[in-house]
Amino acid sequence: MSRPVYLVDGARTPFLKARGKPGPFTPVDLAVQAGRPLLMRQPFAATAFDLVILGCVNVIQDEMNPARVAALRLGMGEHQVAFTVQINCGSGMQSIDTAFRYIRDGSHEMILAGGTEALSHAPLVYSRDATEWFGQMARAKGPIDKARALAEFRPDFFSPVIGLERGLTDPITSLNMGQTAEVLAHRFGIDRVTADTYAVESHKRLAAAQSEGRLKGEVLPVFDRDGEAHEHDDGVRPDSSVDKLAKLDPAFEKPYGKVTPGNSSQITDGASWVILASETAVEAHGLEPIAKIVDSQWAALDPGIMGLGPVLAATPLAQRHGLACDDIDLWEINEAFAAQVLACIAAWQDDDFCREVLGYDAAFGRIDRGHLNVDGGAISLGHPVGTSGNRIVLHLANALIHRGAKRGIATECIGGGLGGAMLLEAA
C-alpha cells in the first residue's frame, strides 16, 4: 500500500538564542508552547491524532520520552501513543519521516510530528574521576570514610565541561563539528569572504522574511513566566556585514581557520511541529493540506565530512524521481556552517564529484542562491539540533505556497556522518 501523505499545518516557536544561562523553557515547555496554538487552530480535537513523534537530542532528566510528556501536557489524552526519536541533527526530520512512512503504509491516519531542543539547558558534564569521587562521597559511611574520601578531592573536579561541547564533537574522529566544516572549506576551496558573504545574506533574508510577514502563522509567540513575550527569532542581525564578520576570530581552528561564530549556525532553543495526514483524515476533518510529502532519503558517509550529507541524501531523491537540478524550485539546506552549505553547492557543480560519487555523467548543476534558503537559515535563526530538520520541512512547505512554486527539497547534514532529505510538492 502506498498512500499519499499530506502536510496540513505546522508551527514553531521563535528560536531563542542561548545567552550563557538556561533559557526560560525546557525542551517539553517549548514543544507545548508551539503545540498549544497549533492544535487550537485545527478543526478537530487534540485527541484526534493516532500518534505523536518528537525528535529531541538533549533530553533532560525530568522529561524522559519528551514526546509523551508533551502529548499529555498538550491535553492530547492519556490514550495518546507517543515516542521520541533521535538521529542527532536529523531528529526533527526523522519524526516526520517516520510519520510519513506510517501513514503511507496505511497503519496511521494522522500524526503530530515535531522536534524540540533547549541547547541552553545542556547539562554540565563532570570528568569521570570527579563523578567517581562524588559516588565515593555518597557511599562513605562515618566520619573516617568521609574524611578519606574528602582527601581525594582535586580542584579540577570542579571544572565541568558543558555537555553541549562534547555533543558537538564527533566520537569517532574526535573532530569538532566546526572542524568538519574546515575540512570541507579546504577541500572545496571555500574562502572566508565567500562564507561571510553567505552568512550576511542569511541574516538579511531572515530579517526581510520577518518584516514582510512571511513567517506569520509559522512562528508563534511564546511567553515565559517572567512575563516576557518572545515574538521573533532573536539571533537575527539585520545590520550584519562582511566587514563586521571579517573581524571575528576562527572559532575552532585558530589562527588560520575559516569557520567563525559569524558564519556558523547559532546555538538556540526552539521547537517545531507539523501535522501529517492521510487522504482519509484530510477528508474526514475537512483539512486543507499545504504540501504533499513525496519521498524521503537518509544517507551516510565518513563522519569527518558529515557536512556533505545533504548531497548524498538529496541526490537519490532527484534520481529516483527523474528530477534535474532545475526541476527543484526551492531548496532548504540546513545552514550548520556557511562553508558546509557552500561545499554542498560546489560538490553538485563539480563534474568529477558528480560522476564518481553520485553516478551522473556530469555535474548535477548549479543551485541558484535565489532558490536556496530563501528566508534565511540556521546561521541567522539558529540550530536547535533536534528541531532544525522539522523546521526546514515546515518552512519549505510554506515557502512553496508563498512563492507559488511546485517542488522543493529540504535536507540537512547530521553530525556523525549522516544526511537526511525530503522531497515535497505544493498541495
Place this chain on the structure above:
Amino acid sequence: MTDVFDKITPDDTTEAPKAPAAQNWRLEENDGTRTLWLDCAGTGTNVISEAVLRELDTLLDEAKQAQPEVLAIRSAKPGGFGAGADIDGFSDLSREDAVAMLRQGHAVLEKLAALPFPTVAVVDGTTLGGAFELTLACDHRIGVEGVKLGFPEIQLGLHPGLGGTFRLTNLIDPVEAMQMMLTGRSAHDSKAKKLGIIDALVPERHVDAAIAAAASGGLDHEGSFRASALRTRAARGLAATRMRSESQKKAPRAHFPAPFALIDLWEDHGGDASEMQKAEIASFATLLDSTTAQNLIRVFFLRQRLKSSGKGEHGIAHVHVIGAGAMGSEIAAWAAMQGKWVTIEDIELAPLGQTIRRAARIYERKHLSGIDTRDALDRLMPDPDRLGRARADLIIEAGPEKIGIKEGIYAELTNEMKPGAILATNTSSLPLASLIDAAPDPAHFAGLHFFNPVSSMPLVEIVSHDLASQETLDRLASFTTEIDRLPARVTDYPGFLVNRVLAPYMMEAMLILDEGHDKVAIDRAALAFGMPIGPVTLADQIGLDICLEVGRSLRQGLDTPVADTPDWLKEKVEKGETGKKARKGLYDYENEDPPKDPADDPDQQVIDRLILPMCNAAVEVLRKGVAPDADTIDAAMIFGTGWAPFRGGPLHYARVRGDAPDALRRLAEKHGTRFDPDPGWDTLG
C-alpha cells in the same frame, strides 16, 4: 475507549455493612482488625454530629467487649475524613445545653482514648475541626497522601471544643499547635508528618499494612522536645505574650476574642491536660455565646447559601478571556488554576506576557506544587490570534469600559462564537442594558462581575437583564461555584450590588476630607469599625479617576441623592495623581504608607458617616430587588469587599443596631439629603 484506571478502581471505598442500629457507621471485622467506617447518612461529607458521637459511644463499648488486636477508624467518603463539627443549629444552643453537649462528646472521646488495645485513625483528604479532634483521641494517626488537617474554628470566632486544644498541644510542639489553631491554617501531608500529627504518611494502597504495623507496635510517635520545655507556666507566659501581640496585629481583641481566649487557656492550663479540658469546655461555651461567633457562624452559612445558589451542569470547560488587563489576567489565571482550559487575547503581546507572570505569582502565593503550577500554566494559553473565540464555552469580555469598544468586540463575536456559548461581560460601570443590543445573542449574554484581586476576593456578581435566559444565569452561577468563587445573583442596577453599596463609603470620605479631617484618622476609624481597608486608602487603590467615574455614573443612574465630588479631586486626577497606580493620590506612596492599625478611640461620628450610608444603600438595593434577599446583600458585601465579617453584613449590622434610620435622619439634618433614610427601612424586618 474505556478508562482503564477507572475500570480497575472500585467505586466504593468500602463494602462493609452499616453497624447494627447505626446510621452513620459501617463496621468491618477482619483478621483481628476492627474497622469503624464513618459514613454520615444523607450527605457526601462527614460531619461530627451528636448522632455520630452517640453511635460511636455504643460501638466503642462493643469494641471493648470484642477485644480486637487493633481498632481502626476511617472514613467511607471519598472526599476525606470529615469537615468538622455539625454547626447546624449550633449557634442556637443555650450556654447550659452547649456545655452539656460538649461534656457528652468529651466523654465519648475519652472512652476512645482509654481503650486497652491500639487505636488508629486513618486520615485522608479534608480532616478538619471536630473530625480532626476525633482522630486525636486515637493512639495513632495514619495519613493518606494528600491529607489536610486543621482547626478552622478560629474563623468562626471559636476555638476547638472537642478536646482539640489540649490533645494537639500535648501531641506536638505546643507552639506549632497553637499556631495552627490561632491561624486556622491546615497542615498538608508531609507538613503534618513533620509536625508529628500523623505517625505515617502512606498512599492509600499501603493503609492496611500501616494499620498492621500500628497493631504490632511498629509505628512510633516522636514526642516533641518543646512540649517538655513549655511545661512551666512562666515559659508558656513568654510564648503567650508573643502570640497575643501577633494576634492583636491581625485582628483586635475587641472584635475577635477567640484567639485571646485560646491563648489564655493554654497559658493557664497548658501543663495539665484535665484542667485544660475543663477550661476548654467553659471557654468554648462562652465564645459560642459571643456576638462575634454568632455573626461569623452566620457568615459561614451565608457562604453555604451563595454556594448552593450555583449548582448543576454548566458545560463550561474552555473559557476565553478578552482583554489582558489586571482583571482579565486575574480571571484567566484563576480559572486555569481551577482546572479550566483558558485562552486570553489582547491586541498587544506585552500584556499577555504579564498575564503569565501574574499567574505564576498567584500560583506561588497559593502554594501550588511545581507540577500543579506547570499544569495550570499549560492550561492558560495567551492567544494573540484569538483562536479561543470559536472554541470557548464561555467568553468573558474584560475590555476597556467604553461602550464603543465593547460593541466592536461583540460585533466580531457574532460570527465567531460557537452555538450555545455564553458571552459574559466583566464590566463594573456600564449598565448591561446599554450592551444588550450589541450582544450576539442576548439570551446567552449576562454580567459576570469579578472583584479585584480575583485570587483573594471570592465574590462574583452574576448580573441579569431582561433578555438573559434563566439557563445562562444558572450556568454562570454554577461555573462560578466550580471555580471556587461565590456567586451572587443580582440585577442590572448602577454599580450592581456591591459597588452601589460600597461607593458612599469612599464618596463620604472625600467630603469628610474636604471638611479638613485627617485622612489617616478617617482610615483608622474605619479600621476600628472592622473594615478591612480605610476608605481613603481604598479610593487610592481603586484609582481616583475611576472613583470620579463611579460617582458620575451613580449620580446619573440613581434616583436617590448621591454625595457631591469635591473639585480638588477632579484637579488631582487631571494632574495625574490618580492613586496607588500613579504612586501618588490621596496618599503619597513615595513617602508614606496608609495606616494598617485601627484607631484606639475612633470618632463615632466619622464611623457613622462612613458606615450608615452603606447600610442605607443596602436597604435601597433590597427595595429595588437588585438582590433576591437581605442575606445575599450581606454576603455579597462580606465576600466582595471584606466588609467587617464579625458584624454580619450591613443589613444585619443595621438591624442589630436598631437606630440606623434615626441616626441617618440626624445626619441628614446636619449634612444633607444624601443621608435621607431610604423608604425601604419601613419594610425591613
